[in-house]
Amino acid sequence: MNHGLRRGTQHLTKQCCKRLFSHSPTKRYASDIVKKEWSTPLAKILADAIRTTGPISIAAYMRQVLTNPDAGYYTTPSSQSKTEVFGKKGDFITSPEITQIFGELVGIWTVTEWMAQGMPKEGVELIEVGPGKGTLMDDILRTLRNFKTFSKSIENIYLVEASAPLREVQKNLLCGPDAVLEEIDIGYRGINKHTGAPIVWVEDIRLLPYNDKMPFIFAHEFFDALPIHAFECIQPTESEEKQQPKQIMTPTGPLDLDHTNQRNTKNRPTGPQWRELMVALNSKSVVENIKDEPEFQLSRAKISTPNSLLLPEISERYKALKSQPGSVIEVSPESRIYVADFARRIGGYAPPSEPRLPKRKPGEVAKQVSPGDIPTAPIQKKHPSGAALILDYGTTSTVPINSLRGIRQHATTSPFAYPGQVDVSADVDFTSLAEAALEASEGVEVHGPVDQAEFLHSLGIAERAEQLLSKLPADKEEKRKMLQTAWKRLVDKGPNGMGKLYKALVIVPENGGRRRPVGFGGGVVG
Ligand code: SAH
Numbered sequence: 001m002n003h004g005l006r007r008g009t010q011h012l013t014k015q016c017c018k019r020l021f022s023h024s025p026t027k028r029y030a031s032d033i034v035k036k037e038w039s040t041p042l043a044k045i046l047a048d049a050i051r052t053t054g055p056i057s058i059a060a061y062m063r064q065v066l067t068n069p070d071a072g073y074y075t076t077p078s079s080q081s082k083t084e085v086f087g088k089k090g091d092f093i094t095s096p097e098i099t100q101i102f103g104e105l106v107g108i109w110t111v112t113e114w115m116a117q118g119m120p121k122e123g124v125e126l127i128e129v130g131p132g133k134g135t136l137m138d139d140i141l142r143t144l145r146n147f148k149t150f151s152k153s154i155e156n157i158y159l160v161e162a163s164a165p166l167r168e169v170q171k172n173l174l175c176g177p178d179a180v181l182e183e184i185d186i187g188y189r190g191i192n193k194h195t196g197a198p199i200v201w202v203e204d205i206r207l208l209p210y211n212d213k214m215p216f217i218f219a220h221e222f223f224d225a226l227p228i229h230a231f232e233c234i235q236p237t238e239s240e241e242k243q244q245p246k247q248i249m250t251p252t253g254p255l256d257l258d259h260t261n262q263r264n265t266k267n268r269p270t271g272p273q274w275r276e277l278m279v280a281l282n283s284k285s286v287v288e289n290i291k292d293e294p295e296f297q298l299s300r301a302k303i304s305t306p307n308s309l310l311l312p313e314i315s316e317r318y319k320a321l322k323s324q325p326g327s328v329i330e331v332s333p334e335s336r337i338y339v340a341d342f343a344r345r346i347g348g349y350a351p352p353s354e355p356r357l358p359k360r361k362p363g364e365v366a367k368q369v370s371p372g373d374i375p376t377a378p379i380q381k382k383h384p385s386g387a388a389l390i391l392d393y394g395t396t397s398t399v400p401i402n403s404l405r406g407i408r409q410h411a412t413t414s415p416f417a418y419p420g421q422v423d424v425s426a427d428v429d430f431t432s433l434a435e436a437a438l439e440a441s442e443g444v445e446v447h448g449p450v451d452q453a454e455f456l457h458s459l460g461i462a463e464r465a466e467q468l469l470s471k472l473p474a475d476k477e478e479k480r481k482m483l484q485t486a487w488k489r490l491v492d493k494g495p496n497g498m499g500k501l502y503k504a505l506v507i508v509p510e511n512g513g514r515r516r517p518v519g520f521g522g523g524v525v526g
Helices: 014-020 027-035 041-053 058-067 100-116 135-144 148-153 164-174 238-243 306-313 316-321 333-347 430-440 452-458 461-471 477-491
Strands: 124-129 154-160 188-191 198-202 214-220 229-234 247-250 253-256 273-281 296-300 328-331 387-395 405-408 411-413 423-425 444-451 502-509
Touching: 041 058, 041 273, 041 296, 058 229, 058 273, 058 423, 100 135, 100 148, 100 214, 100 387, 100 461, 100 477, 124 135, 135 148, 135 154, 135 164, 135 214, 148 154, 154 164, 164 188, 164 198, 214 333, 229 296, 229 306, 273 306, 306 316, 306 328, 316 328, 316 430, 333 387, 333 430, 333 444, 333 502, 387 430, 430 444, 430 502, 444 452, 452 461, 452 477, 452 502, 461 477
Parallel strands: 124 154, 124 214, 154 198, 214 387
Antiparallel strands: 188 198, 229 273, 229 328, 247 253, 273 296, 387 502, 405 411, 405 423, 444 502
């Protein structure tokens, strides 16, 4: 990942920045900022950046607060062990941490897919993105030991992890506390204690080899941590129109706004336009010094930016909302890139003989940019194979809005307070993930999303819980109660449970919809 703050702001010219925001920096801000006591070291770094170049996108803010190498929520080596981020003592708890049954069932699910895809004796790869404490992968691998032919077929285990402290936690669990990782060109390498298979850690999935293996990819509560952009649709007034510059700078050169169909020939506003919601300084905290006010707040850009011109064009779903001033959309291009990568590893990818990005005249805006348009090397597969299982919370048919949130010590808090010490996340747009996967590879199909409860019930969560409970000695009443509460929480469809809130989506090889994976309406095949 690129952690540079500049990535979110570099395309804005200085002149553009000055006019762009209602909360643009003033001399008053500058002197007050010097005196301010910041909630975290990262708050000061972000404030200085915003003061210098203007407000930053939510995506740039999320990247910094979550994965800044020195001060990010996941990446900071804290005095408190990183294991404390998750679990009862930490800020939040995830399904694999609640009970071992979750990982065991994901392991069983993987076996059912492997069986349905011909049970190959070699060439299987397991890939997990955002493995946290490594518990899910550990429970999967422990379960796979019971399926000897399958576990022998695993050639590589890949873990995609941006956090060095969490990589260490994962290594301790999966390879043993005494294991020393070998540094290799793409990351680090160790050996799994359960299966003897090599485990390779990388920071970005694009570093992993593209090949003709059978990849099983797991993403549990990963996509909610990926950066989003938010846009609000407005009907500009004539005076706002006048403030709009004729040209703005984009990473690929100057962009002439008259070519974007935003104005008609008489230079009058033609219709609603998207404006990006940016992260700006909150004067109540920064100038008035009001206690408990977050240091940052959202501020709507006054004029179009390259992001607001391009990103809402990538899907018909966003275009449909453009006719309604006041609508807000959240878009995560990084999530689409990740899911497109999954799809191509499973379904293969043949780049079109004609470049998909049509040649543009200077100053003309691209009509549509999606992961499918980004030139990528071919991924040759004899047959599509493998699967990607995505488990997360989010919307199933609607586009997420206002979903950016902060979580600290199991409570919701402002995402703009204590940057780097609060977990910041957003709802996952499952339809957008499905759309990007299907666009990226012709060799895949997508099933779901289904409720987590449905997925886990069809894999036999109640039966497995019963089996574990029957093995507990009679005097272990406390343990019995904990296990009962734990598994029921995973499938509870009420407001405090995880059964309905969390969803499962799967990408599998294209088969004309004839075979449904287990958990998505299908049965065990093989
Ligand atoms: N899957 C785990 C952890 C979820 S928290 C569980 O459910 O318990 C999110 C995980 O994704 C953490 O491991 C975090 O370090 C990692 N992560 C967050 N952003 C990332 C990024 N951009 N690239 C790679 N890993 C990331």
